[in-house]
Amino acid sequence: MSQDLVIDVRNVTKHFGGIAAVEDCSLSVRRGSITGLIGPNGAGKSTLFNMVAGNIVPDSGQVIFDGADVTGMPPHDLFRRGMLRTFQIAHEFSHMTALENLMMVPGDQPGEHLGNVWFRPFSASQRERDVRAKALDVIDFLKLGHVRDELAGNLSGGQKKLLELGRTMMVDAKVVLLDEVAAGVNRTLLNDLAGNIERMNRELGYTFFVIEHDMDLIGRLCDPVIVMAQGSKIAEGPMAEIRSNPEIIEAYFGSPVEVA
Structure with a gap:
């Protein structure tokens, strides 16, 4: 099973001062999947994502990428190994x-x-x-x-996001980390962006790990969806299952609500 995992996060913890941003969190990304990561503000998603991407070094735990321990490895070395990241704000020349x-x-x-x-x-x-x-x-x-x-x-915001996606296609990426890909993108270009992610996954075999607040986009693209709250993973499954679980909804929104 482990050889099917391109990312395997094992019991990582990160504190900032006396605050635990991520606490003993474990999750994985299966090769060939589009895996989503969601949760309320302050859940620890961005910190977890940054530890996987090499921007933050965990206090404890391991990040395994393609079978190798890359805990604390800087982004440029991860890039050479085939882990690429796009950003909420596009970084074009x-x-x-x-x-x-x-x-x-x-x-x-x-x-x-x-x-x-x-x-x-x-x-x-x-x-x-x-x-x-x-x-x-x-x-x-x-x-x-x-x-x-x-x-x-x-270029427009959406075109810049497409260009960033294109940059991941210029090398042999084993996994692409998508950080808030919908931010600042109009619905028409977002539909194009989502379609291209699906095509890259389906036709070219790309694996994606997606952190996103747009639940419609997560529902369209991702299976499985991982839910974080208070620094830990609390659930994983198809979006339909996530949407219909009252315990997850309460943890996510702070009180029971109806989700269509």
Whole structure:
């Protein structure tokens, strides 16, 4: 079973001062799934997510990624291992085009080293052509051809989120962490974004771990859905089951409510 898990969080704890943000929390993400993480404000979701992504080091516990203990490993090393993250606020290179933003992603390109440019110019130029071809394929997949040569800083919020999603396609990602992907995106582009996530999962085999407040989006994309409250995981299952469980609703909203 463990080899089917791309992320396995084991009994992690994180305190800030005297406050326990995450307390002895364990959860996992199955390879090939779109797994959602939800919970009320202050539940510990963002802290947990940041520990998985390498932005915060847990006080105790382990983060296992693709079978290896990566607890406390910085984000750039996790990137090399195949863990990629998008952010609530898109991090584009605003003065570069959408196409150039995608071409910046793959690391260790020969053209980055001056010696290769001088002494192995064919290798550098061939690699650049390959990266450009890959970027054009990604733009075509995401239907962003109409903004290919537009400066990324001029794109709408939704287009920037699509571009961030495209950047995850420029390398061999084993898992993509999506942080509040719906934030600042209009409903039309959000539908496009969700459709592309589904296609990447279904057609390309991408695994996603999604933290999100938009319950409709979570319900559309995610199975299973993990619920956190007061720093710990309290439930996991299909969204229909989560929505209909009165104990989960009470923990999530603070009092029993009707959920459609």
